[in-house]
Ligand SMILES: Nc1ncnc2c1ncn2[C@@H]1O[C@H](COP(=O)(O)OP(=O)(O)OP(=O)(O)O)[C@@H](O)[C@H]1O
Ligand SMILES: O=P(O)(O)OC[C@H]1O[C@H](OP(=O)(O)OP(=O)(O)O)[C@H](O)[C@@H]1O
């Protein structure tokens with residue numbers, strides 16, 4: 464299916480107007496970034512690139528798309544649609560790897576191409592990357608407070624439609640979840656899948672015990688029994704124990720029980736004691752019920768005896784912050800084969816863009832192995848690891864530090880050239896492992912979920928001076 468029309472109409476009106484004016488082949492550079500961290504977290508987790516690259520590589524207008532446009536864009540000349548028919552995305556794209564820890568104002572993708580193609584793709588790129596990054600970040604917060612527990616993604620039924628369920632499930636696996644309940648996500652991305660049973664299974668039998676027996680008959684070595692249909696401690700857990708003992712007598716094992724309502728701390732402690740007293744020490748306790756990182760942390764503080772967590776609604780919908788607010792801005796124009804920086808001014812200083820095509824280095828202290836900060840420089844700027852590097856706060860430049868004995872890791876990698884993939888992309892599993900390694904570069908203080916220490920993202924002196932000069936020049940021009 465073509466998703467080329469997954470764009471805002473104003474992208475098409477601008478494309479048409481450029482084509483009409485003969486400026487559509489002018490080359491420009493755009494960067495995609497976000498301005499503030501979601502959920503009060505100290506970092507975000509970059510996700511959505513795989514989908515974005517697939518979209519860019521396959522971008523074309525089929526006859527159905529063209530017919531629709533012809534009908535719905537009445538001001539457009541007919542020959543424009545012939546131009547669109549042969550259109551293919553031919554820009555160059557550099558991007559960070561999925562799973563990278565990312566920070567505000569860092570270019571996550573840089574695209575160099577014609578203004579025509581770069582307008583077209585803005586909406587879809589922001590849509591894919593904004594959502595997946597948000598869900599991956601939420602998942603990372605949950606993984607952070609439950610490092611050893613089993614984490615299951617249960618959100619499909621509450622996700623904002625199918626794509627969000629599928630790609631959201633992928634984002635949670637990238638950021639450390641163990642499995643998803645969504646089989647299509649499992650099939651599409653080779654994510655491990657997991658499933659217990661619903662209340663309806665129990666309701667379908669004359670009594671709970673029969674329901675549990677029948678389920679255990681079907682899955683003698685992999686049953687997780689949902690124990691809260693009637694009464695967790697008076698009925699569910701005793702019946703699960705009965706079935707657990709029967710399984711044990713036949714050489715099998717009750718893998719787990721699932722608590723889905725009530726006071727999860729109290730119920731889990733009681734259930735653990737009851738299971739242990741019955742000799743079912745191996746049987747795990749899984750909890751679900753509107754969970755998120757705050758509730759899970761709180762339950763842990765209460766001494767809840769829970770080994771695994773099924774997390775749905777609040778994860779897949781990024782409940783407490785449903786949009787990342789990513790943006791896509793023009794940073795340079797090509798004139799006679801040289802890139803001339805451009806800036807967007809705003810009355811809100813935080814919204815003034817940083818001009819020029821950029822690159823990012825993650826500066827790693829060779830002694831501690833930890834990141835000292837990210838250094839954003841202009842694309843052509845060289846960084847010599849043998850020379851001391853002065854990092855300074857872009858808003859408060861007097862705040863400085865000099866870094867020596869460091870490793871500078873370039874984060875943006877060339878991925879598309881003339882619209883074609885030139886690099887081998889990592890598998891999802893590799894990206895997941897890379898994400899875990901990324902976390903090790905940061906201090907616990909930067910990773911905690913409440914009021915984390917701010918990680919430093921600084922501009923090179925050259926980039927900073929260029930920005931100040933452009934702001935001043937424009938200010939003088941406007942206030943002449
Ligand atoms: N000990 C606990 N401390 C803090 N929060 C808890 C504790 N136990 C459960 N919760 C949370 O409290 C909320 C309980 O919600 P609520 O009372 O609406 O539903 P419930 O008990 O799950 O029953 P039902 O699903 O049938 O509506 C859930 O978000 C759950 O995760
Ligand atoms: O609570 P979430 O984090 O969204 O996790 C998914 C929920 O979906 C299922 O029940 P469902 O919500 O359909 O019914 P229930 O509320 O009656 O349990 C499951 O039992 C979980 O409670």
Ligand SMILES: O=C(O)c1cccnc1
Nearest residue numbers: 617644657658659660773
């Ligand atoms: O497998 C489960 O227990 C499950 C899956 C999706 C939603 N709620 C529960």
